[in-house]
Amino acid sequence: MTSAPGPGPGSAVPYGTPDAPRIAVRGEAHLEVDPEIARIGITVTARGKDRRSALDDLTRRNAGIVDLVKSYGQAVEHLETGAFSITPELARRGRGERVRTYRGTVHLTAELSDFTALGELTTRLADLELTRVDGPWWALRPGSPAHRQARQQAVREAVQRAREYAEALGTTLAALVEIADIGAENARFVPPAPGGMRAMTAYGAPAPQEEAAPLDLEPERQHVYAQLDARFTIKPPKL
Known part of the structure; x- marks a missing residue:
């Protein structure tokens, strides 16, 4: 009877050994x-x-709003037009399909980095006729330094935890074997969670003679998480 050969000097094993x-x-x-x-x-x-x-009428209103948003210059990082529709509305009474009126809508999304300008722009938009404003949705940029800071902090926390385990055994860390994001080996796409939303919906009405005071919007703090698995070898302890 022969036994399976052990791992060579330079080969890695998926488990620890006494040495x-x-x-x-x-x-x-x-x-x-x-x-x-x-x-x-x-x-x-x-x-x-x-x-x-x-x-x-829709074209005129849309052009006015686009000009208003763009007038804030660099405070507006992105302005995008989404869905557009013209829909006939039928009369509620009478026989047959008689069109009573036509209703048109255009949806736009604006992204701002100046929150003082955000409050002023939101107020001015809400003052316009037949205009609805939703949001704001607060978020971090995809490449925000906060994501890197969280990942680095998670690495330091893993090293510190491993050192404490080693110290409890009266030994020290020897080498890093592996470091990986949670589920990296069997990764599935998970869409990123949207930024926090502070609900605010406004429907425009005929503009008053005096402009309304800008809304005071308090930014919602964002939570950034990082998790990872790390494996280390330690010097053989004397038990």
Whole structure:
């Protein structure tokens, strides 16, 4: 009877050995930081007795809102137009399908990094007729330094935890074997969670003679998490 050959001097094994005990730990980090951007949704509406008049009115209103948003310059990082529709609305009474009016809508999304300008712009948009404002949705940029800071903190926490285990055994760490994000080996795509939303919906009305005072919007703090698994070898302890 023969036994299976042991691992060679340079080969890695998925477990510890008496000569090279292994410690597996998890590093975690949680940061609470200020948001970097805010998004608002803008819905422009127009009505007309016929399709052309509704479209002309919608085009005029949309152009005015786009000009207003762009007037804030670098405070607005992105402005995008989403869904557009012109819909006939039928009369509620009477027989047959008789079109009573046409309703047109355009949806826009604006992303701002200047939160003082955000409050002023939101107020001015809410003052416009047949205009709806939703949001703001607070968020961090995809490449925010906060994400890197959280990952680095998770690594330091894993190293510290492994050292404490080694010290409890009267020994020290020898080498890093592996470090990986949670589930990296069997990764599945998970869409990123949207930034925090502070609900605020406003429907425009005829503009008053005096402009309304800008809304005072308090940014919602963002939570950043990082988790990883780390494996180390330690010097053989004397038990």
